[in-house]
Amino acid sequence: SERDALHPLPPRRFELVTYHVGKVAPDCHVKAGPAFYSVPWRLIGQRVRVRTCGDVVQVFTDDTVVATHVRHLGGRATNYEHYPPHKVAHQLRTVVWCRAQAEQIGEHAVAVVAELSQVNAIHRLRAIQAIVGLRTKYPDDRIDAACARAIRVGDVRARTIKGILIAGTEHDDTAAPLALVPPAFLRGPQAFADDTDSAANQ
Secondary structure, three states, X not given: OHHHHOXXXXXXXXXXXXXEXXXXXXXXXXXXXXXXXXXXXHHOOOEEEEEXXXXXXXXXXXXXXXXXXXXXXXXXXXXXXXXXXXXXXXXXXXXXXXHHHHHHHOHHHHHHHHHHHOOOOOOOXXXXXXXXXXXXOOOHHHHHHHHHHHHHHOOOOHHHHHHHHHHOOOOOOOOOOOOOOOOHHHOOHHHHHHXXXXXXXX
């Protein structure tokens, strides 16, 4: 009968397997779903395949597993052994390049990058790059002013600085610029009366 032909269910529940293909960023992480996973620094700039099955995430290059992580629902999973040795990290010059960009923006941007670089700069490289990357949308003087305000409020995260720029509040706690004198039609009838009196006196 058909019942005799049925096989027993497998001992483990079926788990969905998903794959992502991504490029390894200069901070040694690749994005897969909502999270970032570290891979060996030698793969920076290369495309890798990320396999997620249950609670395990594996990163492949060709058919070789180069990294294994516990699945994260956000944030980042980092194996610090994946980071390059100090001398190699210096030769990559990614942080150095960001500092040079900050010097072009202004002294407050330099201060923000310096603070983010104090501890584990390569781990914060993505945030530093995000700050100097604001140059594609905003002028340097606004970015520097936003950095200055972020320093004053004690929050120099990239999203805070970007939020200040989006809201246009980088100058909120500084003296407001002198308002331009509005044209006569915005100043009321008295403005015309003054002009008429002046003409009559000439």
